[in-house]
Amino acid sequence: MKYYLLFGPPGAGKGTQAKLLVEKYNLRHVSTGDLLRREIAAKSELGLAAKALIDAGNLVDDSIVEKMIENEIDCNPAVPGFLFDGFPRTVAQAEALDALLAKRGESLSKVISIIISDSLVFERIAHRAAIEGRKDDSNPEIIENRIKTYHQKTELLVSYYKERGKYFEIDGEGTIEDIFKKISDLI
Numbered sequence: 001m002k003y004y005l006l007f008g009p010p011g012a013g014k015g016t017q018a019k020l021l022v023e024k025y026n027l028r029h030v031s032t033g034d035l036l037r038r039e040i041a042a043k044s045e046l047g048l049a050a051k052a053l054i055d056a057g058n059l060v061d062d063s064i065v066e067k068m069i070e071n072e073i074d075c076n077p078a079v080p081g082f083l084f085d086g087f088p089r090t091v092a093q094a095e096a097l098d099a100l101l102a103k104r105g106e107s108l109s110k111v112i113s114i115i116i117s118d119s120l121v122f123e124r125i126a127h128r129a130a131i132e133g134r135k136d137d138s139n140p141e142i143i144e145n146r147i148k149t150y151h152q153k154t155e156l157l158v159s160y161y162k163e164r165g166k167y168f169e170i171d172g173e174g175t176i177e178d179i180f181k182k183i184s185d186l187i
C-alpha cells in the first residue's frame with residue numbers, strides 16, 4: 001500500500017492536484033477539509049463542533065482528524081494507495097499517522113510539498129472564494145489567520161519529514177500541468 005501526502009499552505013493547489021493524481025494513479029483522495037465540510041453540511045455533532053473553528057481559520061482538534069484518517073484507511077482496504085491532502089497539519093498528527101501506519105507494518109511513501117509565497121496564497125484563496133463560496137476563504141483576516149497557523153503549526157512538519165528522508169519539494173507557481181508533471185515524476 002502506498003501512502004502519499006500532499007503538503008503546503010492553504011491555496012497551494014493541493015486539492016486541484018489531488019483530483020488529477022487520484023485519477024491517474026487510482027489512489028484514494030483523503031482531504032480532511034472536505035471530510036469536515038461534509039460533516040458540517042450534514043449538521044452532525046462533529047460538524048457542529050468543528051464549524052466555528054473552521055470558519056475562524058483555526059485548526060480542529062488533532063483527535064478528530066486522526067480518527068477520520070484511521071476510519072478512511074480501515075474502510076478502504078482494497079485501494080492501491082492513499083493521497084492525504086491537508087493532513088497532517090501538526091507534529092502530533094504526523095506522529096499519530098506514523099504510529100497508525102507502523103501498527104499495520106507500513107509507512108509513509110513520500111511527502112510532496114507544494115511551495116508558494118504568502119502573497120500568492122492570498123491571491124489564490126481570493127480567487128477560490130468567488131468560485132466555491134467557502135466562508136473561510138472570503139475574509140482577509142481569516143485568510144491571514146490560516147497563513148499564520150500554517151507557519152506556526154504546520155510548517156514544523158518540513159523538518160519532521162526531512163529528518164525521516166520523506167520530504168520532496170515542488171515549485172507551486174507554475175501552470176497546473178507543469179506542477180502535475182513534477183508531482184507525477186515523484187510518484
Ligand code: AMP
Nearest residue numbers: 032033053054058059060065086087089
Ligand atoms: P482545508 O480544506 O484543507 O483548507 O481545511 C479547511 C479547514 O478545516 C482548516 O482551516 C481547518 O480548520 C480544518 N482542517 C482541515 N484539515 C485539518 C487538520 N488536518 N487538522 C486540523 N484542522 C483541519
